[in-house]
Amino acid sequence: MDSKRTPGLHRRLMTIGAFVALGSFSAPLAVAHAEPEPTQxxxxxxxxxxxxxxSSLVQEFNEAEEALETAEAQVEEIDAQIGSEEEIYEGLLQKVRELAAASYQSSDPDSVAVALYVDNPSEIFDQAADLSYLSESRRRQLEDYAESDARxxxxxDEADATYEDAEERLEELEEAKEEVEKALAEQEELLASFEGENPTTAGESDAPEGQDAVYTGSASGDxxxxxxxxxxxIGVxxxxxxxxxxxxxxSGLTQASWAAxxxxxxxxxxxQYEMPNAVAWEDIQPGDILFFFPDLGHNGLYVGNGMMVHxxxxxxTISEVRLADYWAAQFVGARRP
Incomplete structure (x- = not known):
């Protein structure tokens, strides 16, 4: 691999807080000595x-969504297991009732019947040891009853905990998303007051008005x-x-493009960066997926002539953008699906 993703959500939230608190120049605090206006x-x-x-938060959001989907699948699987356990539970409970009915006809009716009314099913293990008149197989049925209930x-509990953790993770990322988007919008508005081009959108182009963008390069096949x-x-x-x-x-765009x-x-x-076919910058070809930033927060589809769609x-909106100067400096690796 060319790079590894290392920052965690806690660091991201702190960083965002710092950007919002210190980097929002559009609404300076009223202080005795005015802060100098930021330069372009x-x-x-x-x-x-x-x-x-x-970009990094988006990918963590995507991971959290995948985790939630996995948790939902696990809940469905566990629900099916619970259905099976309930069947076992009901079957064993019926056996215990039969034992209780039989015990009422014996000289010690309370010893088995009380198993139906204990607060903690695991207590049956202790009681079962006192049922000396029962056969070993009957005692095992009582123990199975307690084990089934515990399972x-x-x-x-496992289903609830897994799902709640995944939901909490998504909520945290939603809050972080709102903070960083607000700060980014403020800074872009401020940049618009200066002359010149936003370096992150240099060479950006959309489809001609009323028309679909058309690729005219030399790529073939997949x-x-x-x-x-x-x-x-482009334009979506x-x-x-x-x-x-x-x-x-x-990454949703690169995935959908190659799915097509x-x-x-x-x-x-x-x-996507874990895919095996790594490509060096000097060897990139149309169709390769380019990755940017040290923690792999962004990618795009190379289309040739120093341009990518992302x-x-x-x-x-989705657009075609020139790689030099800004994006080339952020490049960390490429993969060829």
Whole structure:
């Protein structure tokens, strides 16, 4: 691998807080000595930092969504297991009732009947030891009754804990998303007051008004199919966690583009970067997926002639953008599906 993803959500939340508290120049605090107005270079730097932060949060959001989907599948599986356990529970309970009915006809009716009314089923183990008049097989039935009940409770607890953790994770990322998007919008508005081009969008182009963008390069085969799909989505809104058809995030677009070519690739930038066919910068070809930022928060589809198609960030649309100067400097690796 060319790079590894290391920052965690806790660091991200602290970083976002710092950007919002210290980097929002559009609403300066009323202080005795006014802070100097930020320079264009300082605003551009803030935008670059926030764009990287936003991109990374999107991928963590995508991972959290995958975790929630996995948790939902686990809950369904556990529900099915619980159904089986309940059947076992009811069967064993019937056996215990039969034992109780039989014990009422014996000289010691209370010893078995009380097993139906204990608060903690595990107490049956202790009581079973006192049922000396029962055969070993009958005592084992009582113990199985307690074990089945304990399994049922454990499975329910596991399902609840897994799902709640996944939901809490998504909520935290949603809050972080709102913070960084607000800060990014403020800085981009401030940058618009300066002359010149936003370095993160240099060379950006959308489809001609009223027309679909058309790829005219030399790619063929699966790469051509993937690029044609990406071009057909130019102008479609960026969407957090989006996988189409009405909105995409960066890795959602690369995944959908290659799916259109009949090639299945993973969902997030992190998992896409784990694909085996690594490509050096000097060897990239149309159709390759390019990855950016040290923690792999962003990617796009190379289309040739120093250009890529990507889903940039919230509030923007899918576009073709020039790699030099900004994006080339952020490049960390490429993969060929």
């Amino acid at each position: 270079e300082e605003v551009e730097q803030r935008i670059e930092e926030l764009l990287e932060e936003s 049922l409770i454990a499975l329910k 790469a051509r199919a993937a690029i044609d799909f990406a071009y057909s989505k 809104p960026y969407l957090w966690g989006g996988t189409g058809p009405n909105g995409y995030d960066c 070519a009949g090639v299945s690739i993973p969902r997030t930038t992190y998992s 889903a940039p960030s919230s509030g923007k």
